[in-house]
Amino acid sequence: MTELLRAEEVDRAAALLRAGDLVAFPTETVYGLGGDARNGRAVAAIFEAKGRPHFNPLICHVPDAEAAFAEVLADDRARALAARFWPGPLTLVLPRRPDCRIDLLAGAGLDTLAVRVPAHPLALALLRAAALPVAGPSANRSGQVSPTTAQHVLDGLGGRIAAVLDGGPCAVGVESTVLHLASGGAALLRPGGVTAEEIEAVIGPIARPLPVAAAEATRTLRSPGMMLSHYAPSLPVRLEAASVAANEALLAFGPALPGAGAVFQLSEGRDLREAAAGLFAGLRWLDAEGQRRGLRRIAVMPVPPEGLGEAINDRLGRAAAPR
DSSP states (O other): OOEEEOGGGHHHHHHHHHTTOOEEEOOSSSOEEEEETTOHHHHHHHHHHHTOOTTSOOEEEOSSHHHHHTTBOOOHHHHHHHHHHOSSSEEEEEEBOTTOOSOGGGGTTOSEEEEEOOOOHHHHHHHHHHTSOEEOOBSSOTTSOOOSSHHHHHHHHTTTSSEEEOOOSOSSOSOOEEEEOTTSSOEEEEOOSSOHHHHHHHHOOOBOOOOHHHHHHTTOOOSTTOOSSOSOOSSOEEOSOSSOOTTEEEEEESSOOTTOSEEEEEETTOOHHHHHHHHHHHHHHHHHHHHHHTOOEEEEOOOOOSTHHHHHHHHHHHHHSOO
């Protein structure tokens, strides 16, 4: 049985983490599935609960930049980005320190580690109360739609984890941006809540993502969230829909196309921030409602690729990938 904890029960959630249990917690992006990143058993339990491939690294959450840079080697670029975007939806992949306390399994055995400081007040309160780094991938079964409410977590992981700390709906709605800084260059591994343009305004030009299929084929994923078929509902997903059939559900952006069997509106006013915040909830609802109504698939209206649209399209592309 999974406990649903209220905001005032942070100390209870922290005690569970210290005991090696798993606790889902809210961030500004999506809910994370937290375990003590120093405890190999807890990290392994995260993979087990999610059914997550072990070659896909986890993000380690800490309460501040000082705690992050106690585990990884930070250069001037990393410190400048931390000063600008932490707490916030930016994950930095940096070399592990020789005395790094994080279990190697959390980083998939790599010599790098993904770290971030979340902006949600409950997440920060939990990290401070637990006084340990928390490995925290999205709190869903691997390959399924990421959770943006406590109920989403319970729907997917109820009975598999000790507790869910309920912080309400997530504000950003897509995962953090992941930036690799470990080899002297700067490479965007996953678009997310901080745009590439915002990063480049701080540190200059960055390389764009490697092709996901190539990364998966060589089993050298350097970032969380780089699996090709990921964030996938049960119904097939059709992108760039210019029309929709009665046997399709519709994920709308802007005025909805007529004729769909079910509709979820990301943003009638075409606001990318609103669309990002509702993306995973919309896919979840359409998947459940579409199956209930006997619909064949989910059609998705085009979303422009600039700004947060880059992250939205990345998630939609993974949801639509063959599986």
